[in-house]
Amino acid sequence: MSLVLYGLKLPEIKPGDSIPDMIIKAAEKQCGGIENGDIVLVTSKIVSKAMNLLIKVDKIKPLKKAIELARKAGWDPRVAQILLNESDSVLLAIPFKKFTEKGIIKLEEISKDVDKAKEAARLYPTIFITLRDGQLWSDSGLDFSNHPLGICSIPPRNLDKVARDIALRIKEKSNKDVAVIICDTELFPFGSLDIARGSYGIMPISKSFGELDRYGKPKFGGVDHIAHELCCAAALLMRQCAEGIPVVIVRGLKYEKSEEGVASYTMNLDKIRYVLIEILIHTIRVLGFKYFLSSILRFIKSR
Missing domain, CATH: 3.30.1330.100 (CofE-like)
Structure with a gap:
């Protein structure tokens, strides 16, 4: 075969x-x-x-929520507005640039040109995990690559x-x-x-x-x-x-x-919530609350 x-x-x-x-x-x-x-x-x-x-970023007028989100995440407020428009729910914010600065993500191991990699991290300091049409996406699928400057595509x-x-x-x-x-x-x-x-x-x-x-x-x-x-x-x-x-x-x-x-x-968002809650409950039931709490504390201290 x-x-x-x-x-x-x-x-x-x-x-x-x-x-x-x-x-x-x-x-x-x-x-x-x-x-x-x-x-x-x-x-x-x-x-x-x-x-x-295809969306022209300079045609977007960000609202208050997008402006506040962009300020905290280091994003262009107009792009943040597109993200919110295209997301059913914003679940997580990953500090990508901080991870590169702390050496958690080593740019020299994932790029042949570290300077260009640093510029990419500067442009995209935060990655959002979103829910869109029942699927998890990074940045709701917004894509600026292989488009002219100031243009992004949405799925x-x-x-x-x-x-x-x-x-x-x-x-x-x-x-x-x-x-x-x-x-x-x-x-x-x-x-x-x-x-x-x-x-x-x-x-x-x-x-x-x-x-x-x-x-x-x-x-x-x-x-x-x-x-x-x-x-x-x-x-x-x-x-x-x-x-x-x-x-x-x-x-x-x-x-x-x-x-x-x-x-x-x-899975839709309700099922995801149910799964996470049941995992938490079952973990406490099987391992014990004391063990679970001590594990959380160890994790926090290790940070």
Whole structure:
């Protein structure tokens, strides 16, 4: 069994462009055309460009809440207003610049040009973790990279529908059944990864929890997030800078077809709250309140 990944180069995307039509044309020239069963992975950024989800920062008038947030976070108040507009809830503020100054994040280990890295940290001293359409985002997906100065893109709402629309358009134009996954780069403690934000035509996860292992025991595991894994694989071709490969076709993977999307496997804010509270209660019940309290105190003192 083997998988083949084709990175498709596309021309610069402009508002109003048809992403499916451009994918079909590029695939014909670069990988012999689209085939039934292909999985088409698309960066959310080109979708934003095609849908004209571009914001001119100098046109934004920040309100009082955004001005106060920006003052505390070291942000441009206009960008803070965009963040608030695009967030269902702002959950956390991560002092990224402070972490670099304290050596917790060592810029020389993550950048070949420390001076440029310091400038990036100065421009983005705080990273916000937000909730948007039931998913966690850093800075609600606001993206200034590979845009002209003063322009940022925002991700579309309901990316499962976006994936569906692309898949159906490809079917209409090429008569090929494909799955589509919308990818987006997200921050993690150990680096960035591309993850699935929307999907159509493929079951996002493998429903294998509890299946028997080779010794006949039920497995505690087996729920692979296939959509995320495919985005990570595609990112090896897409990369993060100026490669100009916003679409990757994966060919040869056997997968379960599904009209369910990524949104079917996310938690809303109420569920997240419930989970956190139950974890806290269960921790105290199992480890004891005294142990829990002493652990918290040790953690605070170590700071």
